[in-house]
Amino acid sequence: MSDAELTDSKRAKLIQSEIGADATKRKKNDPTLESLEREMQESWDHIAEGTDTATTNRQALFGQAGNGSVVNADASTRNWRRQGFTKTILRKLVRRYLHDVVHQLNTLHQSQGRLLSELEKRIAKLELSDPAQPILWEMIAPVAEPEPELCAHIARVLSSVQGSVAVIAGGNHSIVEALERSGVAVHALGQRQQKDQIGSGLNSGLGPGVGSPIEDLIAFGDGALGAVVLSGVVESYNASTLLKLLSEAVRATAANGFVIVAVADPSDRVGPEADLMQGLGLEPKTWAFLLEKQGCSVDLLELSALRVRCVVVAQVL
């Protein structure tokens, strides 16, 4: 901001505060002002409340419902001029009737839009506070441990990474082991919904936690990590948790570092898992989209004959 503009804005603020003080003084000197304001507000509330809403105002509804409508009653009623008198009258009558029908249809369409949007909001709320989640975790089997080939792939991608790598995965820490073998410094942030599901990782002394990978990542400063690997249990989180997790992962990763997502595609689930885990986890393409939105350059690594068929490799720019 230039000096002149700064002075302008300062002057404007000064005038605003002067006027504000004057208004306050007036209200103080003339108590009727305050009561008048209040009475006017009450009066407006009363009038606005009592006014017929647009649902009773057919003409207004025609105009408005038409604006965002699916159906246009006028679309088929062009070129009347050359038709006979009777035909014109008939068409006009039909059109009048059609207007009514179209209006109802369009209003229905738009009300549905509103209902759907409310439904979406309610579903999102339910997802956030789903009391069934703990029960769900007891019923489904823990996420399978990644195959050695997958671990080797991840280790290969991260072999030249600068700085340490945080692994958010199942506590059995096979990815951690693969990374350690390739000489990468690792923070294992093994996660399970139930503490007793954490396996050997719990005994490795690398600090696995229970159920809160976001908090674990928050502990790292901006760009403190060379890479973050999201795997295992991550595929059973809901969308809102995943969004937070991703944004924390990208924040904690240094420029040119990697965020790797190695999770199974939810569409590959079968049997009880498919039913019980509906709405949990994301497809690789969605991961890629979200990571691109976070400002990463994303590659999809296709792996054949493995449970995790596609690894999302995102480089933080």
Added chain:
Amino acid sequence: MNRQMVVHQFTVDLRGRDAVGNHTMQVDEILRELGADTTLYASHADRRMRKLSRDFRYHATDPAPDLIIYQASIGSVVADYLLTRNESLVINYHNITPAEPHYKHFPHLAAALDLGRQQLARLCRKACYAVADSEFNAGELRRLGIRNVAVVPPLLDGSVLPSASESDAIGRRVRGGRLPDLSQNTRSRKTDVVGKRLRGSRLRVPPLITRTRQTDTADKRICRGTRVTLLFVGRLAPNKRQEDLIATVAILRRWLSGVELVLVGSSVADSYARALKDFAKRIGVDDIVRFEGSVSSKRLAAWYRTADVFVCLSAHEGFCVPLVEAMAWGVPVVALESTAVPETLGSAGVLVSEPSPTLVATTIERVLNDQALRRKSSVRGLARAQQFSPGTRQLLQQTLEEILADNVPVS
């Protein structure tokens, strides 16, 4: 070899006397100047515009374009249709008003606005480029994930703006200090006519204004007389909060004689307009509040010429074209500090932090009585308005050139 670029522009409601409609037409004109083959598609068009556009429902059977530009301002099936298309998409965003204030009076409009916001989020995932009216709107788009957002203010309707000679005259009048002395209108008696009317008194409010000439004369001239005219231009809609303007004028008439409020703008639905008229009557200011409805460009210009202060208490504006028009006519502006309003005003105008009638009335009175403040506001307003036109057209032309260059078709 490059062939002529085919651009299809889509809008929901194409009207000649409408900011989005006017902008759409001018974009079309610029695209043609840039050598593109353009077609306008709309879901609805008024009688005049129908000849210049095609119903979007025929688009699917028309030859595919190289580029689609969508003028986004409300939810519609047009957006749903565009989401099914594979061509490069550019969004020209004019802001979608929040739906909540409209649910009481226009539930169907509110639903369309809600739908518009949902569609915008989906369109943003698909679009390669976006043009926004203001930084405020651009911020919304960036939050939805578009990186390439250019800010180009909407193109103004030249027929409402003063001509070059009028602009010069306004500039001379404003800078030369020949502003009418309105301090003589300050009332010595402070009769609480509004309060009495509210409390059920049968007191008749005496006419404060002697109209020397009718304003609805055939030549459509509007006469100043000894009045102080407060003007607001905008649809009668809950987000524009015309009820606050009416309440303000009720307070202001206690301090100023001969004050009147002119509300120019069509009513989206009768219920809200009726509520405003009932409210004006209930608080005893129906004789000084004029509902002009939709007016011709000539008459709108006449109102700007007549106005002493332009007052805008809108709770939500994506840009607010009337602010620029008022500034171009040298009318000092008092506006609520909300959404894109401060950005549009720049350093011109006087902002109020809340729509409290006493605060706004005090601000208006200060602007009317403080010659220096009024002059400064007008001079800065003129300078600010000049930044928008014709510079805006050049900016839009540059932006469209860039977009066309990025989407060059190869035959």
